[in-house]
Amino acid sequence: MRIIVPFAPGGTADTIARLIADPTAAILGQPVLIENRPGGNGTVAAISVARGPADGLTLLYCSPSIQILNPLMMRSIPYDAMADFTPVIALMRAPKILVVRPDFPARDVAALIALARTRPGGISFASAGVGSSGHLAGALFGQMAGVELLHVPYRGTAPGVQDLMAGRVDMVLDTAAALLPLVQDGRLRALAVSTQEPSPLAPGLPPIALTLPGFDDASFNYLVAAARTPPEAIAAINAAIxxxxxxxxxxxRFEALGAEPxxxxxxxxxxxxxxxxxxxxxxxxxxGITLE
Structure with missing residues (x-):
């Protein structure tokens, strides 16, 4: 069995796929191999599974891009996001936290929103790029709060966080695993967690939903197989994983990566x-968020 991961080796998704591979192999009695196929915002990996045999021996590791976001943001994609795949099992979700620079005047979410209302477009948030999970989380926050925020995209999370710590931008909404170490050493200040309920991965932080009822955002990853894969194969894999x-x-191990199984x-x-x-x-x- 192969799990096709649409990212290069070494990231969180790749690590999680490798964490489940060996114990799944032990239960199923057959090897489970990880194959990395990055490119095209997940489309390269998606095509390889969609056009492969529907025998239950090839699974696709999905981030939200493949089935959820690419069809909404890209003019066209080379696969049918729904018809080409069948669901197998949800693997994990990764809560985000809302952080600001230490000298930012707002001390909680309500104060942040109140400040943003007095400065339309004057409060900026960094993300890992247009269409990234941090971009969408910030856009959702602004939309639900009824405020205009300035999005500043970067080539990855790290440079945006560096500029946040340097005072060039005001806030970031990204995964707890990436940001909590900087909060703990005082380089950033955390205001809230993105999930509806408090998260053990971000202890002590109130949910954004306490101020914006209904706000809920956590990147989640899951497995699908090619459409027409026999139901009995899906059931066996689902039970094992x-x-x-x-x-x-x-x-x-998941929690150490900032993820909840x-x-x-x-x-x-x-x-x-x-x-x-x-x-x-x-x-x-x-x-009007689009990807070319």
């Missing part, structure tokens, strides 16, 4: 994907 995700040792049925995953499409369609359309 579900057992792996429930292991306390693996849960601890998920699991569940293929039907639950399909509902999650549809919910995410509905959430981001309004944001992307209203903001």
């Amino acid at each position: 579900g057992r792996v995700l429930a292991e306390p040792t693996l849960r601890a 998920l699991g569940g049925t293929p039907e639950q995953l399909a509902a999650m994907v549809q919910s995410e499409i509905a959430r981001w369609r309004g944001v992307i359309t209203a903001q």
Whole structure:
């Protein structure tokens, strides 16, 4: 069995795929290999699975881009985001935290929104680029708060965070794993977590939803197979990986990466994907966010 990962080796998605590979192989009684196919915002990997055999031996590791965001932001994609794939299992979600520079005048989300209302376009937020999860999270925040924020895209999370610490931008909404170490050593100040409920991965932080009811955003990753894969193969893989995700040792490894393991049925995953499409369609359309 192969898990096709649409990112280069070494990132969080690649690490999580490798964490589940060996214990899944032990349960299924067959090797599970990781194959990295980065490129095209996930389209290279997606095509390889969509056009491959529907035998249950090739899985696609999905970030939100492949089925949820690419169809909303790209003029055309070389696969059918829904019809070409069948859901297998949700793997994890990664909460974000809202951080500001230490000297920023607002001390909580309500004060941040109040300040932004007095400075239309005067409060800036950095992201890892146009269409990135941080860009969309910031756009969702501004839309729900009814404020105009200035988006400043960078080539990756790190340079944006560097400019935040240098005082060149005002805020960032990105994964807790990337930002909490900088909060803990005093280089950034955290205001809130992006999930509806408090997260153990960001202890002590209130949810943004306490100020903006309904705000909920956490990048989630999952597995799909090619359409027409036999249901019995999907069920067997789902059961095996579900057992792996429930292991306390693996849960601890996930949490060290800033991720919460998920699991569940293929039907639950399909509902999650549809919910995410509905959430981001309004944001992307209203903001006119496109990718070439």
